Amino acid sequence: MAWLSDRRAATLLVFAVIIAALPLVFPSGYYYRVAALVFVSGFAAIGLNVLMGQAGQVSLGHAGFFGIGGYAVAIGPAHLGIAPWAATPIGAVLSAALAYVVGRPILRLKGHYLAIATLGFGMLVALVITTESRWTGGPDGMPVAKLVLFGWRATGASTWYWISGAVLLIGAWIALNLAETPTGRAFRALHDSEVAARVAGIDVARVKLQAFVVAAVYASLAGSLLAMMNGFINPDQAGFLHSVELVTMVVLGGLGSVAGAIVGAAVLVTLPQLLTVFQEYENVMLGLIIIVSMIFMRDGVVPTAARLLARRGQP
Amino acid sequence: MKPISAALCLVVAGAVAALGGPARAQQTVKIGSVLSVSGPASFLGDPEDKTLRMYVDKINAAGGVAGNKIELVIYDDGGDANKARTFATRLIEDDKVVAMIGGSTTGTTMAMLPVFEGAEVPFISLGGAIEIIDPVSKYVFKTPHTDKMACEKIFEDLKQRALTKIALIAGTDGFGSSMRVQCTLAAPKYGIQIVTEETYGPRDSDMTAQLTKIKNTAGVQAVVNTGFGQGPAIVTRNYAQLGMGAVPLYQSHGVASKSFIELAGPAADGVRLPAAALLVADKLPDNDPQKKIVVDYKATYEATAKQPVSTFGGHAYDGLYILVDAIKRANSTDPKKIRDEIEKTKGFVGTGGIVNMSPTDHLGLDLSAFRMLEIKGGDWILMAPKS
Structure with missing residues (x-):
């Protein structure tokens, strides 16, 4: 059982067990829905974490790719006669291509400038989706065709729970492995010091672009999944607030930690559901919890918890 | 188990435990609502929220509807269609409501529509656009003018x-x-x-x-x-x-x-x-059929909410009373029977106009509204x- 001592395998195993066991305690379909939302958001957050946590580059326009993936599965079947399962990879390829083209110039920027450039990119995507109403249904959004695989229709919250759960595990597995490849190590070198990375022979521009494209593909796939799960999409999915939400998930959960991205998504998706008991103070409580956790857990939930537990383990 | 995993289990277990709802009360009819009380569409959701709470209290104080007290469950979607969709699932799966009023905007309504249509629970939307009722969905109605x-x-x-x-x-x-x-x-x-x-x-x-x-x-x-x-x-x-x-x-x-x-x-x-x-x-002639109802609503709303009346709250008022009348006529809390009665609404005088619904018209207003x-x-x- 040597593979169990590997942290990657252990993390994956824990999530697989959680995903398999959760339905045992679910009293109704609503819980499947919330959990599936956590998985989809978690998937997008894992991707963004590759860019932000591993490679240390910020993106405030990531929902743009999320929206492209979502609208790919909406527009493909509705206007172009492409099956939803085929539209999903098309959306991902489109996002990757766009990330490549856009990323080349804007990833030369650093810090605030990069943040503003990605922000502008995200807004542009949302703007195009909102105005091209002939294709996208405009600001009120459009319906999305059901996913049909070999004559089997994917409907119902529990079906999507299993689909998104499986996709999340695959996404986590890839991201965990990526961190241990030469590319992943190059990401981390870049994160620590761009100059040192360049001195060590890393093609900084290329590596940044790789991280950006990977993150874009993750977001695009998550967008496609959510759109098919909801059977509906509107431009909010590509909007600035959604970008900020994704960034918050990554930062709250813990930069650089795959488990952190999933936990961050879990917190941000379930909290509004739990806080409904506070009625009109809901948003105040949500803000308060996020502020307090960022003050006391500056590295994010998962890294802080891991450190605390490790410290307690020592004599 | 590695320490990091133990922490994760705790977090997830805590979230699951907290999600469990309270026990259900007896002898009530549960009506759900998802409104944009906060966020950019709050000018719609806020008066709707106030109106529903105000009038449900009133109806309950007068003995409820068909012998049942109304239990109102309102969730705030903040104008976010995805959130609205989740709350819609929650109303159906977890709260088990018999009917739903709300969806402040067309966007949130369209996102929630498949949920109610699939669960066969009547849904009276407060969204404006005509797409909500055209083409007609069996379980979806609306009160605002198109x-x-x-x-x-x-x-x-x-x-x-x-x-x-x-x-x-x-x-x-x-x-x-x-x-x-x-x-x-x-x-x-x-x-x-x-x-x-x-x-x-x-x-x-x-x-x-x-x-x-x-x-x-x-x-x-x-x-x-x-x-x-x-x-x-x-x-x-x-x-x-x-x-x-x-x-x-x-x-x-x-x-x-x-x-x-x-x-x-x-x-x-x-x-x-x-x-x-x-x-x-106040400017309507006394013989106007809507005069009494709009003056009453305006006075009640302004006295309780302490803010000027808006037509948006009026849409919620119309939705609530169309639903309550339908429950009374159906004398049942079966969502399917309630739906059938909502569709038979005739000559209902509301703040938005005189409502005559039919299987092909789930709005029921004409230009005189x-x-x-x-x-x-x-x-x-x-x-x-x-x-």
């Missing part, structure tokens, strides 16, 4: 004034663009010709360029502005600044509130718009209905 009706009401008035060539200026938000499409579709039926079309962004602060273009287009006899929020107020101000006052300006029902007059100032003089009777409650108003000296003037 943008198509607003266009037709305006065109009716234009026809009366023998004006046939118009310019259209539209906001690019959901409301403005949806109404623009409806107006374009309805125009030929009234013999109206749209000579030119302009658009503006919902947050633009100056529309002089678009209006100048309209001003320089030959043959424009009237201008129709579709949009809500601050945009139409700016259009109105720019319109006066450009000295276009000789050409009649029409606004939509989307700006039918006192704040529009305040924003547009004296420039609003002479602007016409279609609006629900609620806006001019709109009153044509003109703004004069900072107040509404009720135009005499067409004889």
Whole structure:
């Protein structure tokens, strides 16, 4: 059982067990829905974490790719006669291509400038989706065709729970492995010091672009999944607030930690559901919890918890 | 188990435990609602929320409906369609409501529609656009007037004034663009010709360029502005600044509130718009069938909520009473029976108009539900209905 001592395998195993066991305690379909939302958001957050946590580059326009993936599965079947399962990879390829083209110039920027450039990119995507109403249904959004695989229709919250759960595990597995490849190590070198990375022979521009494209593909796939799960999409999915939400998930959960991205998504998706008991103070409580956790857990939930537990383990 | 994993298990277990709801009470009929109480559409959701709470308390104090007390479950979607969709699932799966009122916007309504249609639970939407009920979904109804009706009401008035060539200026938000499409579709039926079309962004602060273009287009006899929020107020101000006052300006029902007059100032003089009777409650003639209901609602709302009445809260009032009447007639809390009775609603007098539903019409309002108003000296003037 040597593979169990590997942290990657252990993390994956824990999530697989959680995903398999959760339905045992679910009293109704609503819980499947919330959990599936956590998985989809978690998937997008894992991707963004590759860019932000591993490679240390910020993106405030990531929902743009999320929206492209979502609208790919909406527009493909509705206007172009492409099956939803085929539209999903098309959306991902489109996002990757766009990330490549856009990323080349804007990833030369650093810090605030990069943040503003990605922000502008995200807004542009949302703007195009909102105005091209002939294709996208405009600001009120459009319906999305059901996913049909070999004559089997994917409907119902529990079906999507299993689909998104499986996709999340695959996404986590890839991201965990990526961190241990030469590319992943190059990401981390870049994160620590761009100059040192360049001195060590890393093609900084290329590596940044790789991280950006990977993150874009993750977001695009998550967008496609959510759109098919909801059977509906509107431009909010590509909007600035959604970008900020994704960034918050990554930062709250813990930069650089795959488990952190999933936990961050879990917190941000379930909290509004739990806080409904506070009625009109809901948003105040949500803000308060996020502020307090960022003050006391500056590295994010998962890294802080891991450190605390490790410290307690020592004599 | 590794320490990090143990922490994770705790977090997830805690979240699951906290998600479990409280035990259910007996002898109640549960009505759900998902409203945009906060966020950019709060001007819709807030009065709707207040109205529902206010009147459910009233109905319960008077003994409830068909022997059951109403239990109201309201969730705030913050204007986010994805969140609304989750709350809709929660209402159906977890709260097990028998009917739903809400969906403050067209966007949130369209996102929730498949949930209620799939679960076969009646859903009375408060969203504006016609897509909600056209094509008709078996379990979906709505109370607010459609943008198509607003266009037709305006065109009716234009026809009366023998004006046939118009310019259209539209906001690019959901409301403005949806109404623009409806107006374009309805125009030929009234013999109206749209000579030119302009658009503006919902947050633009100056529309002089678009209006100048309209001003320089030959043959424009009237201008129709579709949009809500601050945009139409700016259009109105720019319109006066450009000295276009000789050409009649029409606004939509989307700006039918006192704040529009305040924003547009004296420039609003002479602007016409279609609006629900609620806006001019005290100016209605005594023999108007809606007079009593709108005056009562206005007085109750303003006394309890301590803020001026809006037509949006009125839509929630109509939805609630259409539902309560249907539950009474069905004498049952079976969602399917309630749905059948909602569809049979006839001659219901609400704040929005007189509702006559049918299997092909899940709104049930005709053009008489709109009153044509003109703004004069900072107040509404009720135009005499067409004889």
